[in-house]
Amino acid sequence: MSHVLAAVAWPYANGPRHIGHVSGFGVPSDVFARYMRMAGHDVLMVSGTDEHGTPIQVQADAEGVTPRELADRYNRVIAEDLRALGLSYDLFTRTTTRNHYAVVQELFEGLYRNGYIVPKVTTGAISPSTGRTLPDRYIEGTCPICGYDSARGDQCDNCGNQLDPVDLINPRSKINGETPEFVETEHFFLDLPALADALRQWLDGREGWRPNVLRFSRNLLDDLQPRAITRDLEWGVPIPLDGWRDRPDKRIYVWFDAVIGYLSASIEWARRTGDPEAWRRWWSADGEGKDARAYYFMGKDNIVFHSVIWPALLGGYSGEGSRDGEPGRLGRLNLPTEVVSSEYLTMEGRKFSSSRKVVIYVRDFLERYDADALRYFIAVAGPESNDTDFTWAEFLRRNNDELVAGWGNLVNRSVSMAAKNFGAIPPVDPAGLTEADQALLDTAKAGFATVGDLIARHRQKQAIGEAMKVVAEANKYLSEQAPWKLKGEDDKPRTGTILHVALQVVSDANTLLTPFLPHSAQKIHELLGGTGVHAPMPRIEEVEDLDGGPGYPVLTGDYTVGARWESVPLEVGRPLAAPKPVFRKLDPSIVDEELARLAG
Numbered sequence: 001m002s003h004v005l006a007a008v009a010w011p012y013a014n015g016p017r018h019i020g021h022v023s024g025f026g027v028p029s030d031v032f033a034r035y036m037r038m039a040g041h042d043v044l045m046v047s048g049t050d051e052h053g054t055p056i057q058v059q060a061d062a063e064g065v066t067p068r069e070l071a072d073r074y075n076r077v078i079a080e081d082l083r084a085l086g087l088s089y090d091l092f093t094r095t096t097t098r099n100h101y102a103v104v105q106e107l108f109e110g111l112y113r114n115g116y117i118v119p120k121v122t123t124g125a126i127s128p129s130t131g132r133t134l135p136d137r138y139i140e141g142t143c144p145i146c147g148y149d150s151a152r153g154d155q156c157d158n159c160g161n162q163l164d165p166v167d168l169i170n171p172r173s174k175i176n177g178e179t180p181e182f183v184e185t186e187h188f189f190l191d192l193p194a195l196a197d198a199l200r201q202w203l204d205g206r207e208g209w210r211p212n213v214l215r216f217s218r219n220l221l222d223d224l225q226p227r228a229i230t231r232d233l234e235w236g237v238p239i240p241l242d243g244w245r246d247r248p249d250k251r252i253y254v255w256f257d258a259v260i261g262y263l264s265a266s267i268e269w270a271r272r273t274g275d276p277e278a279w280r281r282w283w284s285a286d287g288e289g290k291d292a293r294a295y296y297f298m299g300k301d302n303i304v305f306h307s308v309i310w311p312a313l314l315g316g317y318s319g320e321g322s323r324d325g326e327p328g329r330l331g332r333l334n335l336p337t338e339v340v341s342s343e344y345l346t347m348e349g350r351k352f353s354s355s356r357k358v359v360i361y362v363r364d365f366l367e368r369y370d371a372d373a374l375r376y377f378i379a380v381a382g383p384e385s386n387d388t389d390f391t392w393a394e395f396l397r398r399n400n401d402e403l404v405a406g407w408g409n410l411v412n413r414s415v416s417m418a419a420k421n422f423g424a425i426p427p428v429d430p431a432g433l434t435e436a437d438q439a440l441l442d443t444a445k446a447g448f449a450t451v452g453d454l455i456a457r458h459r460q461k462q463a464i465g466e467a468m469k470v471v472a473e474a475n476k477y478l479s480e481q482a483p484w485k486l487k488g489e490d491d492k493p494r495t496g497t498i499l500h501v502a503l504q505v506v507s508d509a510n511t512l513l514t515p516f517l518p519h520s521a522q523k524i525h526e527l528l529g530g531t532g533v534h535a536p537m538p539r540i541e542e543v544e545d546l547d548g549g550p551g552y553p554v555l556t557g558d559y560t561v562g563a564r565w566e567s568v569p570l571e572v573g574r575p576l577a578a579p580k581p582v583f584r585k586l587d588p589s590i591v592d593e594e595l596a597r598l599a600g
Contacts, residue, residue, distance in 0.1 A: 002291060005282040006033040007262040007336075008047035008087075009298035009306075010095070013074040014059050016361045017081060019374065019390065020352040024299030024342040027378040028460060030087045032295065032340075034515035034535070035455040037088075038565040044282050046265035048093035049075040052236040053254030054135050058175055061130075067235045071096055072552070079555050081362040083538050085371050086518045091269040092538075092555030095261055098547035099271070103264035104257045105240035106328060107317050108229075111190070112241070114325025116316035117229065120189045124232065125153070125165045125180040127173060131249075133232040134165075134173055134180050141168030188239065189226040190256070195312040195321040196224050202311060202335060208457065210385060212300070213341045217307035227309075229256040259310040262296075263333070271546055285318070285332040293337040295458075300341045307339045340458050343383035347390050348598060357600055370584060372517040373399050379464045379516045392594040399586050407471050407513070408583040410478070414502040415527050417483060419576040425503060425529065426496030427572045437501045440477045444470050444508035445567050451512050452565055460516075467512040474505045500570070503528060508567045520582050525563070527582070529574035533561045 009025035011017050017026075025047075033045040051071035060070040075094050082092060094100070111117045125134040139153035144167050148158035153165030165171055166182050173180055200221050206214060229252060230239055236251030244250060263283065270278035282292045296306045312321075318332040319325030327333075344351070350358045365374060377398050382388055418426055433441075447470045454463035483498040507528055514521040518535035525534035538557040545551060 002041050002293060003281045003289060004033075004036050004041045004043045005262075005266070005292060005294040005334075006036070006043055006045035007294060007296045008045065008089070009296075009302055010047055010050035010258050010261050011078050012053075012055070013049040013051045013071045013078065013094070014055050015074060015354060016077050016363055018352055018354070018359045018361050019365055019378075020345040020347065020359075021299075022082075022085060022087075022362055022374075023345040023378045023382045023388075023390075025297050026082060026085060026087050027375050027382070028340065028342060028384070028458070029295075029297035030085075031379060031460055031515045032297070032455060032458065033088055034518065035452060035565065037559050038511075038514065038563060039452060039456075040564070042281070043090070043559070044266060044269065044279075045088060045090050046092070046262060046269060047089060048091075048095060048261055048265055049078055050254065050258045050261070051075065051094055051096045052251070052257060054133065054138065054231070054233060057132070057233065057235045058138075068096065068550075076553055077363070079540055079553050081366070083540055083555055084366050085362065085375065086535075086537055087555070088518075088536065088538050088557055088559055089555045090557070090559070091265050091272070093261075093265050093268055094552060095257060095264075096549075097264075097268065097545055097552070098549045099268045099545075100257070100261060100264040101237050102547070103267055104237045104252060104260045106330060107260055107263075107313060108252065108256075109240055110317040110328030110330075111313065112188075113328070114316055114319050114321070115323040116191050116194060116312075116321055116325070117188050118191055118226070119186055120226065120228075121184055121186050122228065123166055123182050124185045124187075125171070126183050126185075126232065127175070128178055128181050129176065131232075132234075134175070135231075136165050138174050139165045139168065139171050139180055140174055141165075141171035144169055185232060187228045187230045187250075190229050190309075190312065190316075191226050191323075192224040192308075192312055193226065194323055195316055196221050198315050198321050199224075199308060199312060202315070203307070206338070209338055210341060210458070212343075212385070213303055213307060213339050216303055217339075220304060220308050224308075229253050255305060255309070256313075259305055259313065262310075263330075268546065272543070280331070283330075283333050285334045287331065289334055292334055294334055296336050296339050298339075298341055300343055303339065303341050306336065306341075311335045338458070343385060344387045345378075345383045345390055346387060348392070348595070349389055358598065360594075360598075368590075369399075369586070370519070372520045373403065373583070375516060375518075376403055376464075379460055380468075382461075384459075384461050392591045396586055396588060396591055399583070402468065403583045404581075404585045406468065406475065407509075408581060410471055410475050410502075410509075411506055411524055411527065411582055412579055413478065414474075414499065414506050415576055415579040418499045418503055419578050421492075421495060421499070422576070424576055425570050425572050425574045426500050428500050429493035429497040431493070433497065433501070436477065436481065437497065440473060440501060440505055443473050444505045444512075447508065447512050448565060448567065455515060464513070464516050467509060467516070470505065470509045470512060474502060474509065477505075478502055500572070504567075504570050507570055511563050511565065511567070514563055521563075523582050527576075527579045528570070529576055534563050536562045
């Protein structure tokens with residue numbers, strides 16, 4: 001057994017999440033975490049809502065509420081949606097807890113002491129009407145290089161060049177159209193160049209990463225610049241230095257505090273278990289966590305923060321850059337084992353866009369369709385290594401032709417025939433198994449090594465494909481053996497053997513598919529006469545802030561129960577009842593209905 005950290009990207013709390021979001025960070029991380037637990041590893045899966053930054057402030061102002069009120073609303077919405085999807089977080093929390101503030105400030109102070117955070121006077125864009133910092137991406141104007149009139153302050157989408165807002169021609173605020181003021185302001189910067197050599201050495205030692213992630217990350221090292229980690233803003237974590245901590249107009253910038261959430265959530269989880277030091281089993285590089293493995297899950301737009309920025313923060317805090325230094329009170333911390341980035345999911349050929357209504361939110365999807373239908377689509381056709389298009393026609397086909405006609409049909413006819421003819425799991429004929437019987441059983445058992453290895457290496461499309469091959473072989477076996485044709489009393493031992501073999505393979509295939517389809521896995525476990533928890537589910541708990549702040553909901557669960565990653569022989573004589581369908585067949589009319597909704 002080993003300790004495995006599943007660190008899942010933090011959804012931003014400015015609105016509900018859509019299915020494109022959960023295809024990148026949500027379902028892949030849960031499949032991995034569920035498998036690793038079933039395989040006997042001690043998994044800690046953490047995340048939460050990312051709640052600071054200018055976009056939250058701007059949206060709160062527009063709605064006439066405080067940033068905290070806005071974050072409260074969407075923290076709950078997002079937690080409820082992720083629970084409905086069955087994402088098995090040990091702790092899904094938020095970045096506005098006092099625990100998180102303390103951990104962020106500890107890393108800031110450690111980096112500052114080691115010389116990796118430095119003050120610098122810079123030119124910043126300010127909104128004349130509010131006095132707040134305008135982030136680069138909230139400024140647009142004409143590109144000075146190609147003349148494109150909608151270039152952003154950080155990049156021109158037309159020519160691809162990196163830009164600075166002060167260089168734009170006729171710059172304007174995307175929030176209210178006003179012309180920003182450029183003023184000198186003092187901020188703190190993360191000295192990334194001083195950490196570049198350590199980052200390069202670490203990246204050169206990475207093996208098994210998805211090639212796009214490693215290539216992109218290495219390319220970034222050639223032009224690392226100091227990066228501002230504070231902003232002129234009143235919504236965020238206070239700067240923990242004398243002369244700064246009480247200033248109402250300066251805060252730690254959201255990109256810095258959000259990645260530290262993986263660590264702060266782990267510490268919060270440990271504190272809530274009654275063992276405040278338990279987090280070290282996943283994080284302590286010099287102690288009990290030195291052999292732990294840490295996997296970070298996100299969409300490709302987040303790679304830089306997890307493969308460069310976060311390792312830089314961890315390394316600098318641990319004293320491992322060109323300026324050396326000493327680890328802070330949390331000790332030397334583990335860097336990521338692997339950054340698992342997914343590509344983009346588009347929808348009917350277009351990018352997801354809430355503003356343009358090219359979107360379907362998780363909540364709306366689950367009001368009309370089953371969670372496992374979405375999980376199946378993401379697993380088998382999601383953006384694992386290439387951008388993928390979600391279409392309603394393909395969703396319908398995958399659901400009806402594969403889930404219902406393939407897996408659901410195998411379960412239904414196997415259990416139905418056994419329940420009708422025997423009322424229980426039938427025995428195997430004393431005469432023994434045929435070659436066909438044994439071949440199918442061997443195929444199913446071999447799936448545990450094959451599917452498990454693929455999930456462990458983040459090849460989930462291949463993994464679920466191999467599991468569905470077992471389903472296909474079992475359907476073929478039943479069709480060839482045709483137990484419904486064996487009607488005489490003398491045929492009953494053979495009928496029982498065929499159905500016993502089929503049900504055993506249904507049980508094995510159900511275990512193979514449990515990480516992908518946990519809701520239906522529990523139902524199938526019960527159809528086979530099983531009792532207790534097969535696929536544990538998350539729950540929402542209302543908790544108090546550990547350090548006296550406002551209470552909030554968290555997503556958590558008991559995942560010490562449930563199936564293990566192995567073939568378990570079925571108990572002969574276990575009662576069976578006539579099954580109910582596990583999956584819903586969808587009417588083809590949903591395609592036109594959903595396209596009409598999308599058209600507005």
